[in-house]
Amino acid sequence: MDARDARWLGASLALAERGVGRTSPNPSVGCVIVANGRVVGRGWTQPGGRPHAEAVALAAAGDAARGATAYVTLEPCAHISTRGPACSDLLIAAGVARVVTSGIDPDPRTAGAGVARLRAAGIVVDVAAPALAAAAERVNPGFFTRHRHGRAHITLKLAVSLDGCIALADGTSRWITGAAARRHAHLERARCDLIIVGGGTLTADDPALDVRLDGLEDRAPQRAVLSATLEAIPAEARIGDARLLRDLSDLDADPRILAVLVEGGAGVATSLLTADRVDRLLIYRAPIIIGGRRGIGDLCLTDLGSAHGRWRLAAALTLGFDRVEEYDRVR
Amino acid sequence: MDARDARWLGASLALAERGVGRTSPNPSVGCVIVANGRVVGRGWTQPGGRPHAEAVALAAAGDAARGATAYVTLEPCAHISTRGPACSDLLIAAGVARVVTSGIDPDPRTAGAGVARLRAAGIVVDVAAPALAAAAERVNPGFFTRHRHGRAHITLKLAVSLDGCIALADGTSRWITGAAARRHAHLERARCDLIIVGGGTLTADDPALDVRLDGLEDRAPQRAVLSATLEAIPAEARIGDARLLRDLSDLDADPRILAVLVEGGAGVATSLLTADRVDRLLIYRAPIIIGGRRGIGDLCLTDLGSAHGRWRLAAALTLGFDRVEEYDRVR
Numbered sequence: 023m024d025a026r027d028a029r030w031l032g033a034s035l036a037l038a039e040r041g042v043g044r045t046s047p048n049p050s051v052g053c054v055i056v057a058n059g060r061v062v063g064r065g066w067t068q069p070g071g072r073p074h075a076e077a078v079a080l081a082a083a084g085d086a087a088r089g090a091t092a093y094v095t096l097e098p099c100a101h102i103s104t105r106g107p108a109c110s111d112l113l114i115a116a117g118v119a120r121v122v123t124s125g126i127d128p129d130p131r132t133a134g135a136g137v138a139r140l141r142a143a144g145i146v147v148d149v150a151a152p153a154l155a156a157a158a159e160r161v162n163p164g165f166f167t168r169h170r171h172g173r174a175h176i177t178l179k180l181a182v183s184l185d186g187c188i189a190l191a192d193g194t195s196r197w198i199t200g201a202a203a204r205r206h207a208h209l210e211r212a213r214c215d216l217i218i219v220g221g222g223t224l225t226a227d228d229p230a231l232d233v234r235l236d237g238l239e240d241r242a243p244q245r246a247v248l249s250a251t252l253e254a255i256p257a258e259a260r261i262g263d264a265r266l267l268r269d270l271s272d273l274d275a276d277p278r279i280l281a282v283l284v285e286g287g288a289g290v291a292t293s294l295l296t297a298d299r300v301d302r303l304l305i306y307r308a309p310i311i312i313g314g315r316r317g318i319g320d321l322c323l324t325d326l327g328s329a330h331g332r333w334r335l336a337a338a339l340t341l342g343f344d345r346v347e348e349y350d351r352v353r
Numbered sequence: 354m355d356a357r358d359a360r361w362l363g364a365s366l367a368l369a370e371r372g373v374g375r376t377s378p379n380p381s382v383g384c385v386i387v388a389n390g391r392v393v394g395r396g397w398t399q400p401g402g403r404p405h406a407e408a409v410a411l412a413a414a415g416d417a418a419r420g421a422t423a424y425v426t427l428e429p430c431a432h433i434s435t436r437g438p439a440c441s442d443l444l445i446a447a448g449v450a451r452v453v454t455s456g457i458d459p460d461p462r463t464a465g466a467g468v469a470r471l472r473a474a475g476i477v478v479d480v481a482a483p484a485l486a487a488a489a490e491r492v493n494p495g496f497f498t499r500h501r502h503g504r505a506h507i508t509l510k511l512a513v514s515l516d517g518c519i520a521l522a523d524g525t526s527r528w529i530t531g532a533a534a535r536r537h538a539h540l541e542r543a544r545c546d547l548i549i550v551g552g553g554t555l556t557a558d559d560p561a562l563d564v565r566l567d568g569l570e571d572r573a574p575q576r577a578v579l580s581a582t583l584e585a586i587p588a589e590a591r592i593g594d595a596r597l598l599r600d601l602s603d604l605d606a607d608p609r610i611l612a613v614l615v616e617g618g619a620g621v622a623t624s625l626l627t628a629d630r631v632d633r634l635l636i637y638r639a640p641i642i643i644g645g646r647r648g649i650g651d652l653c654l655t656d657l658g659s660a661h662g663r664w665r666l667a668a669a670l671t672l673g674f675d676r677v678e679e680y681d682r683v684r
Binding site: 182183184185187192194195196198295303305308310311312313314317318319322323324326329330335343349 | 513514515516517518521522523525526527528529623626634636639640641642643644645647648649650651652653654655657660661663664665666674678680
């Protein structure tokens, strides 16, 4: 693999982003097919999970795929489904000379078998270095967490002031952040499978939890209320189709739920952090001082050293006057 | 003024930085003298405030100053002191053809008189645009605040976690940030005239409030304890030479105190913010979640809209795993 390969893999990663939020329980994968330095086909996982990225790209490339290199953000699958053939078989049949992939599929039905099958057919297969694999995994964190740990991947979203507050002392929280940050947060909703709020937030804020972005209005994910005391939530406050959860166990048991976005409030955030169930922090921070209600309650830490080394900054972006930072839990 | 002028003014600003913290009640000024595109002299305000930057730069340039351009980060002074001649007279005597300055001196003894005297002598004087003036003012915020508002300039320093905490629930605060951030904070001490802590921080942490940086050990500024209840501070907890303050009024009355750094704790921070006496926030933020003791208490805001538009991000820097952000109060 050289720098040119890394660039093409980056292009396929950008394509993979297009399917995020519409492919669960499948991952969203991107693929570009390159012949003589030119793209002859590209594809990404289609809504519902099929066709796969490789099938789309190969169909676009046609005969031009013969002798070409396919860049794929996940190991081509080795399992035949009623919904389509195995991508490794498709790549072999198309006469591709080389496959470059970001990493190995954690799905036990493939898990290296795709690469083995390609190599057995005489195709050169390069698997990217860990840094590129990590970038690819960040596109489908729920998929990797589900297969590696048997549970849902949880992002905790916070919209905070510089002093870590999420509301005035009286509970007012509209608005901490500006319009650009709020739009970004709506896009995050469209990328997940389920949104969770606590009972208190549901009752106090009556949030719609939908995706209010032009062209994405139909992308609102499932919603759920997480509350130790569900019966305390007034019936009229409940979002029509929301799931009611006393804890996360039935979400973890549901293989269709990969990526979960937790939107508050402080009670839910505190209990998930205490249970070490937050995999990613999504922090929108506004340049204001509130001195009001904090976003995270008492975690009862007794050792400051233990707080360090747990979170790694993965991305940061300026949005108007605000800044969004993403931190991944180091595991 | 063109882009080349702005670049030379930037170079003189970098020289001005060298004197910061050692010139009060004078500002720290930088000067470069340029002839035919080459620097023939440079200087910055010397410890104690004299000689001035222009005097140093002119002495270095000698005859080469004749017909040259002098770039100065503040209007050359027009007042003759027992400690030295007026810089505008020195520039005229040296035969400088042109003076470019960042802005007008707020000191009433000059306040435009320097520019007028230079122009009367036939020297071309250009005063920089507001953006460059603002950059120059940020080098000496205490000097400008003192002359414009008759009071000290206050920086509130906070070392916080992502959730805005400054300590565990039990008060442990060593360490939130890493070594690089703490060294940066020590450098900030060397840049101010006085450090303030609250009585609680003094009693609990017994902070040395010195400058523990190689070569800068002698740069510890004056120290003060700000507490509404001074008698509650045990005598043995008091830092030897620290001033004891019940409020800020005697600091504001002392013309030698320009820049003040407040290092905590939450009580002092909250009261200064409530009184709108914080001119600059210096926030060191570590990528950790603490869920402990907050850095800022209840500000009793009743209108979230009023929290917006008060703070402007002026600078940000990554220091190891931490990030430091500087916000100026928009006035």
